[in-house]
Every structure is written in structure tokens, then in C-alpha cells.
Amino acid sequence: MNDRTLVGRDEILALTGIRALAAAWVVGFHFCGALSLLFPKVGGILTACFRSGRLGVDLFFLLSGFIIAYNYQDQLHPFRLTKYKEFLWARLARLYPVHLFTLLACLGLYWGANIVGAHLNTQETNWGAWDFAGNIFMVHAWTYHGHLNWNYPSWSISCEWLAYLCFPLLAAFVSLGWRRPVLWLFVILLLVGYLGLNLIEWSGLHWMFMGIAFEFPAGVCLCQLYRLDNSDSDPVRSPLQPIAVLALGAMMVAISIFNFTDIWLIPLLGFMLYAIATGPHGILSRLLACRFACYWGRVSYSLYMTHAITSMVMSRFLPLSSFQGRSLMIRLGACGFYFGCLAAAAALTYHTIEEPARRRMRHFFDGKRTS
Secondary structure, three states, X not given: OOHHHHHOXXXXXXXHHHHHHHHHHHHHHHHHHHHHHHOHHHHHHHHHHHOOHHHHHXXXXXXXHHHHHHHHHHHHOOOOHHHHHHHHHHHHXXXXXXXXXXXXXXXXXXXXXXXXXXXXXXXXXXXXXXXHHHHHOOOOOOXXXXXOOOOHHHHHHHHHHHHHHHHHHHHHHHOOOOOHHHHHHHHHHHHHHHHHHHHOOOOOOOHHHHHHHHHHHHHHHHHHHHHHHOOOOOOOOOOHHHHHHHHHHHXXXXXXXXXXXXXXXXXXXXXXXXXXXXXXXXXXXXXXXXXXXXHHHHHHHHHHHHHHHHHHHXXXXXXXXHHOOOOHHHHHHHHHHHHHHHHHHHHHHHHHHHHHHHHHHHXXXXXXXXX
């Protein structure tokens, strides 16, 4: 059972597919350095493509605001406590099973490493008891001095959970009847404001909250613009997608060549998201809506949550750096095996943990509500 079956809205397939792109971008970012060493002749291309991959999380935040508003805005405005509880349970069913599974996997690694005397605890893992308790309740990113810990990609899930708790306020805000120019002004102010705070490196704000605080509301506003633009006419072909792709590509090349900061991409990510949503006939939307992209879009959460753990284990027994200087076929084979393991772990987690647990949690809530 997925969100569209819960709320009766048609799935925007291209926005499901773009989740796969965002997850692959994050994974590529974490392996960009190793891949550039293995394939130095195309190192510049790899750097241009994946150097900014950490912004895949920013794309997820924008996309999350859009999709949550698309599916739940009408349910939560006007506010009704019963609908709010149903919404929170649905989101908990979406996030928590994989989060708990990966957290327990990290705990198993921690115990196993202690038994064999291995040193796996790093500045990113921070396997401490207090952080573990915060992870259990998905509040580990809520402290002012937040730091990466345990399954470190889950910091963004903690921020997502806070955004879900606050979503009724955003639903009420965008339902006030704002006109298109005002909504666009909100989007620009949010994304450019976030860009500006990053450029001046204002340490007075908690870095983990900056993205969700600016990008999630921007995604909600973009969804409202989408609803207004599609309320009285069928979608038409638009030149926005080619413009967005060219602008993103040009900026990524400029970042790679001139060593610009990659956060200049953030407003362009919002522009691309809107172009994909409002242009279902565009070539990019059609590619992202294909069966392959949609499947990996659905698996993307499991991929995002398991890739750090899988790569930690793989790098311990089969580090990619050990293949440097070997023949091209061996290097390609090693990379294929490495990323095949990442994909297999994600798909296995999706089919055995994520989807079954989500269905059971939804059925449990439906049964309690009926009783």
C-alpha cells in the first residue's frame, strides 16, 4: 500500500522516478573520489556529475514537501485531529521500519567489531548510547549541536519527521488563496534565502535544519503552484524542462571547472522539480516515468538508508582502492560487483522490510480505527 492508495490521488510517475536519480546522486557523491582514482581518464566527468551529489538530500527535501502537500493538504486543512493522527501514522509507517532495521544493523556491527577487536567507529558513525536513544525516537538531529551518528544518512529522516509534525501549519498557510506571483515569490525567497545563508556560512543556524526549514516549505509552495496551473487545463508541452536540464548541466560543469560552491544548484533543483511535475509530455518526465526509474524510485529510500552500512562492510573486505592500477576490465568488474551489492541490499530491504512492514502498520492502524 502506498500513499496514493491512501489518499486517492494519481501518482505523478516522473516524481517517483526522480527519487531514484536523487538517491543515485547521493551514492555517487560518496564514491566519487574512489571512482576518480580508478578511472582517471574520465575523472573530470565523474567529478562534474557527482561532486555535488550531497545535494541529492536537498532534492529529497524539495520533493518531500511537494509530494506531502500533493497527497495530504486537502486532508489536513481544515485541521482535524483524526486525520492528523492518520497522516502521522502513515508517515511513521513509511519511515520507521527501515530506519529501525538499519539502526539495529549498525548496533550489530558495533557489537561484532568489539568482539573481533576491529575499529569501525568513526566521526561519522559516533556509536554512542545517547545518540542511539535519539535514533530510536527519530529526534537525533533535533539538538543544537547535531552531528552524524549511527546510520549517518538518517539525520535527514529525523528532520523529515519534524517537518511532518509541522505540516498542518504549512497546509493552512498555502490554503489562504495566494496568487501565483506571491507563491513564486515565496519559493524564490525560501531557496535564495537558503542559498544566501549557506554562502555567508552563518554558523548561528543548525546546519541539519537549514535544508528542511527552507526546502520543504518551498516544495509545498511548488505543489500549490502545480495545483493552480493544472486546475483548469490539461498539461501542455513546455520548454521548461530543456532549460532546467541545460542550466543544471552548465552549472555543474562550472562548479567542477572553476571550483564554485555547489549550493548554487539549489534554486535550479526547485526549478527542475516544477518543470518535471508540470510537463508530463517532456522527454525528461517520460524517462523518469518509465518502469525501471519508477521501481528504483520506490526502492530509493531503502537504497539511501542502507548504502552507508553496505559500503562500510564492503570497504572493509573489498576496498575499491585496492584495484587501482589494475586492468580496465578488472576495475569495471570490481565496480559492477560493488554497486551490484549496494543495489541488492537496497532491493532486499525494500521487499522484505520496507513494504511488508508498512502494510502491516497500515493494517494495524485501520483495524484500531475500525474498533
